[in-house]
Amino acid sequence: MSTIARGKLFDSLRACILTAMVAFSAGSGAAGSSSALASIAIVDANVVHPERDGDDAVVRHSTVVITGSRISEIGPGASTPIPQGAQIVQGSGKWLIPGLVDGHVHFFQSANPYTRPDVIDLTKRVPYADEVARNKARLAATFKVWIASGVTTVVDVGGPLWNFQVRQAARATDAAPYVAVAGPLVSMVADPKLELDDPPIIKAGSVEEGVRLVKQQLPYKPDYIKVWFIHKEGTDLAAQEAIVRAVGAAAHEAGVPMAVHATELMTAKAALRAGADYLVHSVGDEPVDAEFLALIKKNNALYCPTLWVLSGYGTALSGAWRPTAAEQRLADPQILSMLANLEPIPKEDMSARLAQRIAETQRPPTIMLQNLKTVQQAGVTIVMGTDAGNIGTVHGPSVFREMALMQQGGLTPLQVLRAATVNGARAARREPSAGKIERGAPADLVLLDADPTADIGNASRIFRVFKNGRMFDPDELISSIR
Numbered sequence: 475m476s477t478i479a480r481g482k483l484f485d486s487l488r489a490c491i492l493t494a495m496v497a498f499s500a501g502s503g504a505a506g507s508s509s510a511l512a513s514i515a516i517v518d519a520n521v522v523h524p525e526r527d528g529d530d531a532v533v534r535h536s537t538v539v540i541t542g543s544r545i546s547e548i549g550p551g552a553s554t555p556i557p558q559g560a561q562i563v564q565g566s567g568k569w570l571i572p573g574l575v576d577g578h579v580h581f582f583q584s585a586n587p588y589t590r591p592d593v594i595d596l597t598k599r600v601p602y603a604d605e606v607a608r609n610k611a612r613l614a615a616t617f618k619v620w621i622a623s624g625v626t627t628v629v630d631v632g633g634p635l636w637n638f639q640v641r642q643a644a645r646a647t648d649a650a651p652y653v654a655v656a657g658p659l660v661s662m663v664a665d666p667k668l669e670l671d672d673p674p675i676i677k678a679g680s681v682e683e684g685v686r687l688v689k690q691q692l693p694y695k696p697d698y699i700k701v702w703f704i705h706k707e708g709t710d711l712a713a714q715e716a717i718v719r720a721v722g723a724a725a726h727e728a729g730v731p732m733a734v735h736a737t738e739l740m741t742a743k744a745a746l747r748a749g750a751d752y753l754v755h756s757v758g759d760e761p762v763d764a765e766f767l768a769l770i771k772k773n774n775a776l777y778c779p780t781l782w783v784l785s786g787y788g789t790a791l792s793g794a795w796r797p798t799a800a801e802q803r804l805a806d807p808q809i810l811s812m813l814a815n816l817e818p819i820p821k822e823d824m825s826a827r828l829a830q831r832i833a834e835t836q837r838p839p840t841i842m843l844q845n846l847k848t849v850q851q852a853g854v855t856i857v858m859g860t861d862a863g864n865i866g867t868v869h870g871p872s873v874f875r876e877m878a879l880m881q882q883g884g885l886t887p888l889q890v891l892r893a894a895t896v897n898g899a900r901a902a903r904r905e906p907s908a909g910k911i912e913r914g915a916p917a918d919l920v921l922l923d924a925d926p927t928a929d930i931g932n933a934s935r936i937f938r939v940f941k942n943g944r945m946f947d948p949d950e951l952i953s954s955i956r
């Protein structure tokens with residue numbers, strides 16, 4: 475497509491987005507809210523502060539008061555005043571954590587087997603246009619599964635321009651997470667099978683093209699510029715790094731950070747040299763080294779290990795995907811039934827490379843787990859993220875699969891919670907108080923029936939979720955979308 479045509483496309487899409495935004499917000503006001511009271515007091519709870527260390531991290535018998543969309547008071551149960559008329563939520567024997575943050579999601583993907591025809595082409599069964607239409611029509615339900623799962627903030631690190639519409643829709647909807655987004659991924663390679671009228675991935679063949687792609691996105695005010703750094707054997711890494719550096723410089727000049735998909739040590743280092751602020755995947759091919767650690771610390775960059783996603787593909791495409799208890803309770807039932815009833819994909823529908831990747835996922839991600847421990851010990855800021863939307867990685871409750879793997883990799887439950895709250899809020903570029911339970915912070919909270927600092931699996935035992943000061947019952951949310 476020519477530059478002029480692409481520019482026109484961006485303009486006409488912008489017009490569509492504005493029209494659709496108005497339509498969406500007009501229809502979404504009444505849905506989802508279960509409490510309109512001015513104040514809510516959560517009394518006698520065990521309040522977890524993931525940003526603190528050791529014994530200070532849990533304060534027992536605490537009262538937290540929410541007024542409007544903010545935390546207005548926090549303190550000991552005996553001395554914290556409760557406003558008259560406040561709705562009382564009994565927190566005895568429960569744990570209150572900040573709302574979870576998934577730092578790596580994609581709304582243009584549904585997790586079902588038809589969502590990545592570039593990886594596995596099943597378009598004879600479901601045309602890709604139908605899949606995209608489904609995901610657009612299902613957006614309000616997808617928002618609800620995030621809230622039901624205790625996830626009150628997500629970062630969509632790249633997709634079609636429609637992503638900006640998703641962000642607007644989320645802001646206008648009560649039962650929706652706070653959404654930060656990147657637009658189309660700037661890449662070394664095109665991905666024609668994903669290209670309808672609004673491509674999620676666009677190739678930059680030169681420094682000039684890379685800079686132009688950034689400038690075309692800036693009017694939408696992206697929270698990130700995202701680079702899909704695919705280095706194929708025999709291609710020129712230095713030339714690719716120069717493109718990424720120019721993309722990063724153009725983003726930084728506009729005050730926008732750069733997120734990069736780079737899964738090998740060599741490309742991850744090139745991305746960091748080029749100015750990456752956020753690595754959204756583990757280094758998975760070899761152990762990270764001193765040079766990598768020096769580069770990531772120099773940039774003060776975030777590291778999202780994204781551990782589960784390959785197993786998601788592996789289990790789904792081999793017919794072995796089974797929902798966890800959390801997924802059974804909290805995922806989109808439509809997606810669950812698609813994944814759980816999936817026949818193994820016939821060999822002839824699968825490339826040799828994909829078959830090999832699926833075989834690899836039968837083993838635990840040893841190098842990624844080792845690298846997680848290494849970056850943690852080096853003091854790098856780790857963010858929890860799932861890559862939800864990819865085949866087998868469902869929106870919402872796959873955060874519990876991801877957090878379990880992080881704990882398996884040697885992080886303490888508190889360190890995992892920190893990655894999934896306060897560090898995640900930083901990835902979402904929210905205000906410093908987001909991801910914490912303190913006076914004045916956004917009232918995004920999760921009340922749990924069990925102690926997540928004893929075992930991170932307990933983070934899935936959700937009693938209630940608070941988003942912007944509104945209280946939600948996860949089971950009610952899910953039954954409302956069946």
Ligand SMILES: [Zn+2]
Nearest residue numbers: 578580631861
């Ligand atoms: Zn991703």
